Amino acid sequence: MDFWENLWGTIWFFFWTFAIISYFFALFGVIVDLFRDRQLSGWAKAVWFLALFFVPFLTVLIYVIARGKGMAERSSKESREYQAQTDQYIRTVAGTGSGATEEITRAKALLDAGTITPAEFDALKSKALSSSSYME
Template identity: 40%
Template sequence: MDSDYPLLSVFLYMLWFFCFVLWLFLLFTVVADVFRSHDLSGWGKAGWTALIVILPLVGVLAYLIIRGSSMHERQARQAAAAADLWRAQVRQAAGRPSPADELTRLADLRDHGVISANEFEREKTKILA
């Protein structure tokens, strides 16, 4: 039959490959969610992992049926926490002056007599270190 319809064979192989990749994605997503869950105890995580390893199809389907509704919530919480952390790091990096700006500010303070030359040199070594 394969030699009668070579295009059909190619299509079926592509379909099986797509299903395999989809299965791997689902399997890794479920395993990652098991370990991401803070509401599961260590024994619960071990039980779900054992079930998924021993009976993959049954374990994944059972996990999706029993705990699938909260998977999205955990994923959304993790994405929001990562976005907040990124925003905080960007704000911190943007708010901190560069060493050149800090040295310019210190030179202005020295030129206006606010700090002495010794204080300027001490602060300059701190900035450049």
Template identity: 40%
Template structure:
């Protein structure tokens, strides 16, 4: 430990942190590039080569040229995912309500035909409504 001073440890941690940030930024750029349907295949290939051959310059140029649209596309994708989530939640709630109504109708028929006692019916009904 004597041959690696504290300041070098901090410098190593800083470089490691910058490397992780760089990788996150690189993945964000590639993710945005390949999710964007308005960009042709040739343009995607060109941007990819530019970012791979000259990584620092390529990412910064990409952020300057397409940065504003990058944010808009991300917000649009988040809104679309949110709307799909709420639609699925509404469908599940409707299915659950319909399922409860069907089950209660079936229990009422069983009670009316004498196959369930009133106590059994009330217990089963409470069980269905508790779900």
């Protein structure tokens, strides 16, 4: 074997590897979309699965052409729902007024209003700072 045969063999190997990996991504995308689609009946899903089993490449191609827009819409909708859930979770976990900074700010406002003395402010500040060091 000479250099050019090795080069072309390597190029074809990478081409076919890329094609096969791309096909499997598309196949799993179709399977995930079948489970995600709530408007498609169970019988229609079964027919698509049988077609995927017997004629996989052609079925993936037809599915992406026929239902590609719906695939994108369902994927986008699910991403927005996950993002909203994540944002809601972050808001509940982060909360407000639970950190040492917030406690010190409230104590400073009380000190400025004359409600507490500087000694009481120092005590509240040291208590807030000591309790936050356990959290970290």
